[in-house]
Amino acid sequence: MNRLVSPLFNSLAALGHAVLSAAAHAGQLVLFTGQLLWRLFPAWTRPKLIVQEIYAIGVLSLVIIVISGGFVGLVLGLQGYNILSKFNATESLGVMVALSLVRELGPVVTALLFAGRAGSAVTAEIALMKTTEQLSAMEMMAVDPLRRVIAPRFWGAVIAMPLLAALFSLVGIAGGYFIGVLVLGVDSASYWGQIQQQMQPIDDVMNGAIKSLVFGVVVGLVAVFEGFNAEPTSLGISRATTRTVVLSSLLVLGLDFILTAWMFGA
Amino acid sequence: MKSYIQFEQMSFSRGRNLIFDRIDMAIPRGKISAIMGPSGTGKTTLLRLIGGQIKPQSGRVLVDGLDMARASSKELLAMRRRLGMLFQNGALFTDLTAADNVAFPLREHTRLPPSMIARMVALKLQAVGLLAAADQMPAALSGGMARRVALARALALDPELMLYDEPFTGQDPINVGVLLRLIASLNQALGLTSVLVSHDVAEVFAIADCVFVINEGRVVASGSPDELRAQMPQVPFLRQFLEGAPDDNQSAAGQQSAVNLAAALGLSPAVAPSKARGML
């Protein structure tokens, strides 16, 4: 009897432990967010620090974003052409590519790449600073690490993300133009003209920009939180980076559904 | 003699582990005090309690009269500007040069012109004998050099209290000598109050005015190095710790190392008990 029951209890205990530690993690995130909120605007007294982070987080992510945007645009152009040509509607290729990018793929794919490229780097950097007691040393020097180190990185992510997403969409539309118009022979004026007629500045572009801003906040917050709360060991650093990528990707995809339902109707 | 740091019935626990159990300790002003104990007794924790980075569960930690646990964040920041801390591994900012590391607290807390800061940085680096390494990145510095740069950084704002976390661990004998001389001369020249936590008996006894030995969450002995040597016979743990003996029933090897250490302390095992007996 006991032999049968104890594995059951063990797995129940494991489940309970997992739920409890996830709840504790979420609670820490909420507390951390509160502490960070306090420092967000005081951090602007040192704009140079924020500029530096926009460079480290945004500019250094440009290459991967632009290249990925180009490829996504090429694929969209190719797939869109194949589908639309069945309905004899290849004139709509431009608007299909543009709307897919601006509403959905631009913000989401950029956020996922951003989490992998910049988010993980921010987490690793902060976690390493914690492990080597640099944050503690800063605190002992009467310098608030949340304001000096964490807040500028958060701002860097929030500012860089919408800009990167816009560039991603633009490069993607150009990629669709290349494959659709220059290679497959879709009418150039239709490609642009349909975009012009169908795409709405508020409904599409603004909503896409809001999405990318929200994703910037999510990825930035998760990245600095995981770094700041990392266990100060080498294993702790690698776990924290992994958690940043996994958690922010899941949050981005989940939030994308909620935002889409809210903006474009459920 | 007025004390600079005062622990009053201070208890601290981490999880279920009671690390300090109602400790009373008075660290004198203007002296070098050492807090000693075996690894894992929470010596570093004690420094964090002094710096107000963590708070005791009960009792008080007073630094120059300020209760660090109940101080407002403004008071806490003001107090921290008056103290410098040397971390065990230096904790230099890895993306700044040695000179920028030293300049960091100056740039954060003062509005001095760059030329003035450069001059002050040079002065501090000179004091630790590392002016030549000013433009090196921390990764390019040896462990001992990194610790001295960190010392220069801790001194940048001319603190009145210096905290040293295991300053001698993992250093070669030459570096240990340099650090010993630096700590002692800084204390004299600048009139600092210095607190160092360490388990290196020989080094600590060479410079400390006042030593506290902690074991299992309590202060088991305190006093000047000479007084501690005198207390050795009555306090079994003290003897064990100071002489490095593994236990009461010593093995031959253990006894040998104890003899070596005692010799380093300037005592011979045969002499020490008799000396102590004489003092009784």
Add this chain to the structure above:
Amino acid sequence: MMNTQRGIEIIVGVFVLAGIVALLVLTLKWSDFGTSSVSGYTVSAQFDNIGGLTDRSPIKLAGVTIGRVSHIQIDPKTFEAVVTMVIGSQYNNLPKDSFASIYTAGLLGAQYIEISPGGDTQVLKNGDKITMTQSAVVLEKIISKFLFNKAADK
């Protein structure tokens, strides 16, 4: 040290500017992208209903694009739609009695004007009007007509 900081600031400035320009380009209505300013002559035509025809919709002859709709307005007297179109100058020999119809490309595609050439020896010139037109087919109208007929049959 000062120089790298300044360099970073400049690069960040360029980056932020590029991002904002990208957002603006997406927001602004692409103005005259890709129309490659069709040069040619202008003719107009009146339709009862233009359906989904818009500015820049193509004008086709035997399936080949020969021009663009330049603008659409309402004739205030007849309440009909007046479509002005620009036809490439190399197609300057279209008969004057040509027929203009609005068709849909495929089932879901965009709408366009198809020109069916007549037999007149006179050709369309700048400012001329195509008189024979066929309006857009509005799917709902056809379906409802079909349903009414069915009902009448019974």
